[in-house]
Amino acid sequence: xxxxxxxxxxxxxxxxxxxxxxxxxxxxxxxxxxxxxxxxxxxxxxxxxxxxxxxxxxxxxxxxxxxxxxxxxxxxxxxxxxxxxxxxxxxxxxxxxxxxxxxxxxxxxxxxxxxxxxxxxxxxxxxxxxxxxxxxxxxxxxxxxxxxxxxxxxxxxxxxxxxxxxxxxxxxxxxxxxxxxxxxxxxxxxxxxxxxxxxxxxxxxxxxxxxxxxxxxxxxxxxxxxxxxxxxxxxxxxxxxxxxxxxxxxxxxxxxxxx
Ligand code: ATP
Ligand code: MG
Numbered sequence: 520x521x522x523x524x525x526x527x528x529x530x531x532x533x534x535x536x537x538x539x540x541x542x543x544x545x546x547x548x549x550x551x552x553x554x555x556x557x558x559x560x561x562x563x564x565x566x567x568x569x570x571x572x573x574x575x576x577x578x579x580x581x582x583x584x585x586x587x588x589x590x591x592x593x594x595x596x597x598x599x600x601x602x603x604x605x606x607x608x609x610x611x612x613x614x615x616x617x618x619x620x621x622x623x624x625x626x627x628x629x630x631x632x633x634x635x636x637x638x639x640x641x642x643x644x645x646x647x648x649x650x651x652x653x654x655x656x657x658x659x660x661x662x663x664x665x666x667x668x669x670x671x672x673x674x675x676x677x678x679x680x681x682x683x684x685x686x687x688x689x690x691x692x693x694x695x696x697x698x699x700x701x702x703x704x705x706x707x708x709x710x711x712x713x714x715x716x717x718x719x720x721x722x723x724x725x726x727x728x729x730x731x732x733x734x735x736x737x738x739x740x741x742x743x744x745x746x747x748x749x750x751x752x753x754x755x756x757x758x759x760x761x762x763x764x765x766x767x768x769x770x771x772x773x774x775x776x777x778x
Contacts, residue, residue: 521554521638522772523631524698525656525663530676531647534666534703536563537738537748539644540599541758542664543568544747545765547600551639554593557606558627558656559646565605568596569745572607580609583626583655584616589634598746602638614651623651624691628659649683657687662698662772666732669702669715674722698771701764703732728771730764733757 526539536559543555556579557564562572572578577592582604593604617623631641643656657663663684667673681697688695700723706712720727732738735757738748749758 521635521641522662523641523643523660525643525645525653525660526666527645527653527656527663527680528665528667528676529647529649529653529680530667530673533647533668533673534701534732535647536567536644537742538664538666538701538703538732538761538764539564539642540567540742540747541738541749541761542765542768543596543601543640543642544599544749545762546640546768548749548762549765549769551769552637553601554589554604554634554638554641555596555599555601556604556627556631556641556643556656558610558643558652559606560608560611561646562605562607562610563742564644565603565607566745567742567747568594568601568603568605569598570594570596570603570605572605575605575607578609579604579606579627580613582630583610583613584620585626589630598750610652617651624654624658627655628692631659649679653683654687654691657684657695658692660692661694662696664698664701664768666701666703667719668704669712669719671711671715673715674718697726698768699726699728701728701730701732704734705731706734728764728767730760730767732760732764735760 565572577587581587737752737755738757741748741751
């Protein structure tokens with residue numbers, strides 16, 4: 520049975536997609552079977568996995584509206600070693616089209632139920648909004664990974680996300696929990712980042728992952744080659760941190776499984 524995790528933060532540009540791609544590639548390098556679902560019309564996780572979003576016959580959009588199943592819409596990322604359910608701009612229309620659907624928040628969960636036996640991990644890269652798409656991600660998941668930059672306003676936005684997760688937990692998906700907060704693009708020389716990091720630990724305790732992802736230009740360069748950072752330059756500091764993070768995820772999810 521696959522464990523399903525959303526990578527979510529309604530703030531834009533905080534490192535969701537970079538985390539989704541590099542965690543997917545790191546987990547697959549640790550012999551885990553991984554499906555990465557791109558739930559963002561920007562299609563960045565698709566392109567960053569080496570799949571051309573402009574050439575898709577079917578995508579997560581067709582899956583959500585019930586025209587195709589995941590089996591016929593997914594690709595294998597040769598560079599990353601994992602499968603990808605891709606997205607492109609078509610998905611932007613789904614927000615409005617899906618409003619008239621019954622159980623519109625559970626469409627992804629239902630589609631995914633046929634794939635559970637094929638994977639150890641399913642990772643869902645969410646768009647930067649608390650939208651119907653993100654809601655579909657949260658309803659389909661066992662847990663949420665929240666990447667965040669340690670900046671002043673980061674903490675403010677976090678309470679909206681935490682409240683949404685609580686609401687989904689109470690009303691739609693009692694499995695859902697926050698797996699952890701991941702500090703990304705971290706620069707230890709910045710006093711403010713150190714302070715915010717300490718505040719995070721004071722407030723969220725064990726929910727803050729031990730691994731810290733540094734700011735590292737190799738991670739930012741990799742998507743333009745259609746490669747995960749951990750493949751593009753596996754000796755880089757950023758790549759090593761994501762491999763450590765994958766090991767921490769395996770360890771942490773083993774623990775929550777046994778609780
Ligand atoms: P959006 O909200 O638009 O979906 P996002 O949260 O998915 O954005 P990313 O696209 O992963 O964020 O990252 C935003 C930018 O920061 C990208 O240009 C990415 O390459 C860069 N970036 C992400 N993580 C790092 C890092 N650790 N070091 C350096 N650059 C990074
Ligand atoms: Mg993104």
